[in-house]
Amino acid sequence: MSDFAPKEVAASPVEKFTEFLSTRKMRLTQERDIIVREIFSDHEHFDVDEIVARLDKPVDGRRVSRATVYRTVSSLEEAGLIRKVARTNDREVYEHDYGYPQHDHFICEKCNNLIEFRNEEISAILEKVAMEMGFRMVGHRLEGYGICAECAKPPSRRHRKLDMI
Numbered sequence: 001m002s003d004f005a006p007k008e009v010a011a012s013p014v015e016k017f018t019e020f021l022s023t024r025k026m027r028l029t030q031e032r033d034i035i036v037r038e039i040f041s042d043h044e045h046f047d048v049d050e051i052v053a054r055l056d057k058p059v060d061g062r063r064v065s066r067a068t069v070y071r072t073v074s075s076l077e078e079a080g081l082i083r084k085v086a087r088t089n090d091r092e093v094y095e096h097d098y099g100y101p102q103h104d105h106f107i108c109e110k111c112n113n114l115i116e117f118r119n120e121e122i123s124a125i126l127e128k129v130a131m132e133m134g135f136r137m138v139g140h141r142l143e144g145y146g147i148c149a150e151c152a153k154p155p156s157r158r159h160r161k162l163d164m165i
């Protein structure tokens, strides 16, 4: 979940994807169109099986196969519209990259929650290091692992009582 607004973008994800597909001599089929719209309908992190489940019922009389969802997701990743965030609990988690501001994640190793944050100082430090190394950085991704605030809370009284029994 994120509380910062998406960036203004000139072309919609569907338009961007159509552009990418045409460079591969592919076209935006109705199935691909349905999948892209579903993925970009909200900004949550997702895994492919969640999208498969969400498209379980036919959309506009069309049923999208699991294989098509998987293939379309990897094309979307190649096109730079989505990116893999992390692998938690054997889930490959994706998020929107196109039209979404640069941000980093904390990943809770207990509940697998992905927490988004933005910190300008981190970006500035990376820019400085990159410059010193003569590296032209176009973006970055940083993941911190540990225990989230919710999981770090001491067990509730009820739990403690149960433990004593």
Ligand SMILES: [Zn+2]
Binding pocket: 108, 109, 110, 111, 112, 113, 147, 148, 149, 150, 151
């Ligand atoms: Zn947690």
Ligand SMILES: [Zn+2]
Binding pocket: 085, 095, 103, 104, 105, 116
């Ligand atoms: Zn994110």
